[in-house]
Amino acid sequence: MKHSRVTARAHTNIALIKYWGKRDTTLFLPMNSSLSLTLDEFYTDTTVSFIDGDQDVFFLNGVEQPLEECVKISKFIELFRTQSSIKSAVLVESHNHVPTAAGLASSASAFAALGTALNELFVLRMDKQTLSTFVRQGSGSATRSIYGGFVEWQMGIETDGSDSYAIKVDDADWNIAMLTIPVNTRKKEISSREGMKLTVETSPFYPAWVEQAGQDIKAIKQAINNQDFIALGELTEANGMKMHGTMLGANPPFSYWEPLTVKVLQRIREIRGQGIPCYYTMDAGPNVKVICQADKADEIKKLLDQSFPDNTTIISGVGKDAYLLSVE
Amino acid sequence: MKHSRVTARAHTNIALIKYWGKRDTTLFLPMNSSLSLTLDEFYTDTTVSFIDGDQDVFFLNGVEQPLEECVKISKFIELFRTQSSIKSAVLVESHNHVPTAAGLASSASAFAALGTALNELFVLRMDKQTLSTFVRQGSGSATRSIYGGFVEWQMGIETDGSDSYAIKVDDADWNIAMLTIPVNTRKKEISSREGMKLTVETSPFYPAWVEQAGQDIKAIKQAINNQDFIALGELTEANGMKMHGTMLGANPPFSYWEPLTVKVLQRIREIRGQGIPCYYTMDAGPNVKVICQADKADEIKKLLDQSFPDNTTIISGVGKDAYLLSVE
Incomplete structure (x- = not known):
C-alpha cells in the first residue's frame, strides 16, 4: 500500500x-x-x-x-x-x-x-x-x-x-545516563570530516588507534555484558582520549580542545575523586559528555552547574x- | 694538580x-x-x-x-x-x-x-x-x-x-631566540619521570612515537643545516604535540594541559596567522615555550604580555x- x-x-x-x-x-x-x-x-x-x-x-x-x-x-x-x-x-x-x-x-x-x-x-x-x-x-x-x-x-x-x-x-x-556540557557551540574550524581525513592520512598513531579500537570494542561489550559501570566508564574515557591523541599526532597537529574543555575535564576528575563514578568522552569538538549512573545524574549536574553556570549541563536518559x- | x-x-x-x-x-x-x-x-x-x-x-x-x-x-x-x-x-x-x-x-x-x-x-x-x-x-x-x-x-x-x-x-x-610563557609553576601531579614510564608501558602510540622521533631528528638537522626557520619551527611544534598525544593514549590517559595552556597555544597560532613566524613546544608540564627569530622576539613578547599580563613572557637567546x- x-x-x-x-x-x-x-x-x-x-x-x-x-x-x-x-x-x-x-x-x-x-x-x-x-x-x-x-x-x-x-x-x-x-x-x-x-x-x-x-x-x-x-x-x-x-x-x-x-x-x-x-x-x-x-x-x-x-x-x-x-x-x-x-x-x-x-x-x-x-x-x-x-x-x-x-x-x-x-x-x-x-x-x-x-x-x-x-x-x-x-x-x-x-x-x-x-x-x-x-x-x-x-x-x-x-x-x-x-x-x-x-x-x-x-x-x-x-x-x-x-x-x-x-x-x-x-x-x-541498568541505571545509565549521559550528561552533556556544552563548551562552545560555534562552527568548528576543522570539521569532523576534515579532522578524520587529516588524521588517517598523516598521524603516525592512526594504525595503533585502529588496532586499539578493535580491542576496546571487545572489552566494552564484556563490561556491558557484566553491567560493570566502572569498566564501561574507564574504557569510554580512555578510548575518547586516544582519539584526541591521534589528532596531536597529525601533521600539522590539531586539537578541538578549548580552555573551558580542560576546566570541565579537570572538574569531572575531581567529582570522580570525591567518589561519584563519572567518565568523560568528547567527539570531534570542544564539548564534553559524561557517562554516569542515572541515579547520580542530578547530583553531578548540580555540581557541574555550580562550577559552570553559563554552560548548563543537560541530562539525558537512554533512547x-x-x-x-x-x-x- | x-x-x-x-x-x-x-x-x-x-x-x-x-x-x-x-x-x-x-x-x-x-x-x-x-x-x-x-x-x-x-x-x-x-x-x-x-x-x-x-x-x-x-x-x-x-x-x-x-x-x-x-x-x-x-x-x-x-x-x-x-x-x-x-x-x-x-x-x-x-x-x-x-x-x-x-x-x-x-x-x-x-x-x-x-x-x-x-x-x-x-x-x-x-x-x-x-x-x-x-x-x-x-x-x-x-x-x-x-x-x-x-x-x-x-x-x-x-x-x-x-x-x-x-x-x-x-x-x-642565525637569529634564533626562545620565549617562555609560564602557565603554572606549581608542582605537577604527575612527574615527567612517572608520565614517561606510564606512556612507555601503556600507550599504543609509543612505538610510532619512537619511530617518528627518529625521522624528526633527521628532518630538523636538515632544517638547521639549511637555516630554514619555518621548517625548524614546524618540526618542533609537530614533535612536541606528538609527545603530548602519546599521553592521551596512555592507560589511564593523562594530560599536562591547563585551561591557560590552550589559550596560549591559540594565541600563538593567531600571532603566526598574522605573519610573524613562531612555533610552540611544551615539555611534560603546562608551560609553553616558543621558538622564534631573535629579531621578532620583542614584538611577540609584547603581544603575549598584552594577552597574558599575569604570565610575563621571558625572552632568551642562545646559550x-x-x-x-x-x-x-
Missing part, C-alpha cells in the same frame, strides 16, 4: 568507542567498529510525503533549505527510490530536537529518522539491520541511531558495505530504536 | 625533538635521540670543593639540602670519584638562575654544571662528549646542556650507555657550552 505521509523519529547517539576514520569515503565505511549510547533527550522528527514535480524539497525546522543541502538529501532519497517501483519526488519536513546549545551534531538522528520514514514511504520493508546500511550512506554515525540502548556499528569487511551495519548490544536499562510516529 | 675549589656554569636547554621514554632507567638511556636549544637566560652556577669527613654536603641556593637530595647528589659525585685517585668528600654549593616563575626544570643545567665542575676538581680531563655520558646519569636532559646552540643527544645502542652522548649540531647563531668560571 502506498502511503501519502509518513513521520519517523530517531534519537541521536554518543559513541563510547569512537568512529574515527573512513576506509571508503563514498559509502561511509569505517576503519574501525564503534559503539554508542542512544540518548532519549535529543532526536529528530521527520515527515516525508510524495509531491508532484521531479525535484525533492527539504524543509528543516520549517525553513526551506538551500540547493546544496537539497542535493545532499536528494542523493540520500535516491538510495531508497532506486529500490522502489515508486519514482515520485519527496517533500522532507524535518524538525531537530537537538538544541543548538547542546553542541551536538544532529546528522545521526536526522539521517536515521529520514531513512526510517523513507523505508515506509517507499514500502521497502527493510529490516533494521539493512536499513542501517542505507542511513550509513547519509552520515556514518546515523548507522547507530537506528537502534536504542548500546549499539555497535560493525565495520564489516566487504567493499560494497553490505556488512557494515548496526546491531543492538544491550538495552542499557530507544528509531520508530514510526504516524503513517497516513 | 689538585684544585681546592672549582666553579662551573651550565645553561638549561629546551628540547625541540623531545626525549620521551627510557630504555634503561638506571643509566638514563633514552628510547629515542633528542635535539635541543641551549638557552642563555637560565643557568646554574655550581662550586665544588674537597672537605674533611666521609659525607658529601649539598647546598642549593644557600640552603643545606635534606638527606634524600644529598644521597642523590652523592651517588652522582661517586661516578667521578671512582674514576679518580682522590677519594675525598665534596661540598657542593649550587645556585640556580632558573627563576621558579619560568616553570622550567633546573635539573639539566644543575647536573651539567656539577659534572663540569667535578671533572675539573677530580682532574679527570674527560672531553665534553665523555662528560655528557656522565652527566646523563644525573638527569637525561643534562646530557644536552654540556653544549651550547643546537645539541643532539644521540640515543646510542650500547647497553652500558657509552655511545649515548651529546654532540653539538650548530651554534644557532653556550658549559664552562669553568673559576679554578682555585
Whole structure:
C-alpha cells in the first residue's frame, strides 16, 4: 500500500568507542567498529510525503533549505527510490530536537529518522539491520541511531558495505545516563570530516588507534555484558582520549580542545575523586559528555552547574530504536 | 694538580625533538635521540670543593639540602670519584638562575654544571662528549646542556650507555631566540619521570612515537643545516604535540594541559596567522615555550604580555657550552 505521509523519529547517539576514520569515503565505511549510547533527550522528527514535480524539497525546522543541502538529501532519497517501483519526488519536513546549545551534531538522528520514514514511504520493508546500511550512506554515525540502548556499528569487511551495519548490544536499562556540557557551540574550524581525513592520512598513531579500537570494542561489550559501570566508564574515557591523541599526532597537529574543555575535564576528575563514578568522552569538538549512573545524574549536574553556570549541563536518559510516529 | 675549589656554569636547554621514554632507567638511556636549544637566560652556577669527613654536603641556593637530595647528589659525585685517585668528600654549593616563575626544570643545567665542575676538581680531563655520558646519569636532559646552540643527544645502542652522548649540531647563531610563557609553576601531579614510564608501558602510540622521533631528528638537522626557520619551527611544534598525544593514549590517559595552556597555544597560532613566524613546544608540564627569530622576539613578547599580563613572557637567546668560571 502506498502511503501519502509518513513521520519517523530517531534519537541521536554518543559513541563510547569512537568512529574515527573512513576506509571508503563514498559509502561511509569505517576503519574501525564503534559503539554508542542512544540518548532519549535529543532526536529528530521527520515527515516525508510524495509531491508532484521531479525535484525533492527539504524543509528543516520549517525553513526551506538551500540547493546544496537539497542535493545532499536528494542523493540520500535516491538510495531508497532506486529500490522502489515508486519514482515520485519527496517533500522532507524535518524538525531537530537537538538544541543548538547542546553542541551536538544532529546528522545521526536526522539521517536515521529520514531513512526510517523513507523505508515506509517507499514500502521497502527493510529490516533494521539493512536499513542501517542505507542511513550509513547519509552520515556514518546515523548507522547507530537506528537502534536504542548500546549499539555497535560493525565495520564489516566487504567493499560494497553490505556488512557494515548496526546491531543492538544491550538495552542499557541498568541505571545509565549521559550528561552533556556544552563548551562552545560555534562552527568548528576543522570539521569532523576534515579532522578524520587529516588524521588517517598523516598521524603516525592512526594504525595503533585502529588496532586499539578493535580491542576496546571487545572489552566494552564484556563490561556491558557484566553491567560493570566502572569498566564501561574507564574504557569510554580512555578510548575518547586516544582519539584526541591521534589528532596531536597529525601533521600539522590539531586539537578541538578549548580552555573551558580542560576546566570541565579537570572538574569531572575531581567529582570522580570525591567518589561519584563519572567518565568523560568528547567527539570531534570542544564539548564534553559524561557517562554516569542515572541515579547520580542530578547530583553531578548540580555540581557541574555550580562550577559552570553559563554552560548548563543537560541530562539525558537512554533512547530507544528509531520508530514510526504516524503513517497516513 | 689538585684544585681546592672549582666553579662551573651550565645553561638549561629546551628540547625541540623531545626525549620521551627510557630504555634503561638506571643509566638514563633514552628510547629515542633528542635535539635541543641551549638557552642563555637560565643557568646554574655550581662550586665544588674537597672537605674533611666521609659525607658529601649539598647546598642549593644557600640552603643545606635534606638527606634524600644529598644521597642523590652523592651517588652522582661517586661516578667521578671512582674514576679518580682522590677519594675525598665534596661540598657542593649550587645556585640556580632558573627563576621558579619560568616553570622550567633546573635539573639539566644543575647536573651539567656539577659534572663540569667535578671533572675539573677530580682532574679527570674527560672531553665534553665523555662528560655528557656522565652527566646523563644525573638527569637525561643534562646530557644536552654540556653544549651550547643546537645539541643532539644521540640515543646510542650500547647497553652500558657509552655511545649515548651529546654532540653539538650548530651554534644557532642565525637569529634564533626562545620565549617562555609560564602557565603554572606549581608542582605537577604527575612527574615527567612517572608520565614517561606510564606512556612507555601503556600507550599504543609509543612505538610510532619512537619511530617518528627518529625521522624528526633527521628532518630538523636538515632544517638547521639549511637555516630554514619555518621548517625548524614546524618540526618542533609537530614533535612536541606528538609527545603530548602519546599521553592521551596512555592507560589511564593523562594530560599536562591547563585551561591557560590552550589559550596560549591559540594565541600563538593567531600571532603566526598574522605573519610573524613562531612555533610552540611544551615539555611534560603546562608551560609553553616558543621558538622564534631573535629579531621578532620583542614584538611577540609584547603581544603575549598584552594577552597574558599575569604570565610575563621571558625572552632568551642562545646559550653556550658549559664552562669553568673559576679554578682555585
